[in-house]
Amino acid sequence: MSSEQDHAAFRRRREQSVRAAQGALALVTTAWIERPTTIDGVPGTWAPTPAGDGVALTATEADEITVDGRVVDGTVVVHPHDGMTPSRVRFDDTRTGYVIQRGRGVGVRIWDAESDAIARFEGFATYDHDPAWVVEGRFEPGSVEATVGRSQGGERVERMAGTVRATIQGHEVALLAMPDGDALQIVFADATTGDETYGVGRFLFVRPRRDGSVELDLNRAIVPPCAMSDQFDCPLPPAQNRLPFAIRAGEQRPRFADAAAA
Known part of the structure; x- marks a missing residue:
């Protein structure tokens, strides 16, 4: 499939997932x-x-x-x-x-x-798909601990799987990544957070290749589950993952019909 087709399929799977019986x-x-x-x-x-x-x-x-x-x-x-x-x-x-x-x-x-x-639920507000937001990076494994805040308050010490290094729109970044099965979970914030995008931050899941290289498709950045239910206690971006520039790619916020009109 083309990149556009692949992204459209990803969007369909994403909406089906959050609407599921245990979504x-x-x-x-x-x-x-x-x-x-x-x-x-x-x-x-x-x-x-x-x-x-x-x-x-x-x-x-x-x-x-x-x-x-x-x-x-x-x-x-x-x-x-x-x-x-x-x-x-x-x-x-x-x-x-x-x-x-x-x-x-x-x-x-x-x-x-x-x-x-x-x-x-009426779907997600998203940025338009843009291949320019697909970048190559490198995963450097190394178990380190980082203090991570939580959306419901408090902090927790989380063990990170390592660091993903990449150049995004001319900015060199070193993103701490948590283990997530055979993938990595990057929790990040950027200059859009709390304004154009959900205030807690966003998630990006990536899978390093055997040689350590990794594709970061920022079009697949998603809002955390606490954007859809206040019963989730989501991790906040660690300090190292708070980026000073804007990532105008991926999801912005979930959209809901007004309760009075529903």
Whole structure:
């Protein structure tokens, strides 16, 4: 496919992804579980497990909650989504859930495939595709720690996979990159942030080649999930990734219909 066709396909996949049943627009609740508690809007009692291996869910058959396809009638352990044996929770025809494990403990995320955000979503405001924003760089691996702020406040020390060096519009940059499976995640801000683009910053995912070279297609810069649901706690750009020049490429902001008109 041509570059224009490839970019159009990327845009279609991106919008399908955020509209999905567990896409960014569907997240309606993130509840941190520190003691036995209930969660607004869904049945059951939720508690941290003594072993710290997930969340203990207590419910009756009448609650109609299923975990991994079985109706809960008693107490079961719901294992973390990113663990070796992740559990799938279903509440009804539109609402699902899973457990997350973070530095602050364990939490439960509730997703609604018919959320208000999905209903009001009208797509992303984006810059026009421009091949000039596709640049070559080089990945220099090296595990380093960096203090990274969070969209909901506070900071966290994150381990970086290394640095991506490139020349962007005549500016030499050295961008810290976090590991993301077989890819790298670059969280950055630029002179458009908070004005033309979303105020938290933007994400760019890249995959280094075996020789360390890497393509940075800034047309694929995306807004973080916290732009679509305030239930996400997104990383902020580390100081090294706050660029003094404008990157007028990629996504700007999600667009939503007015709530009164929806």
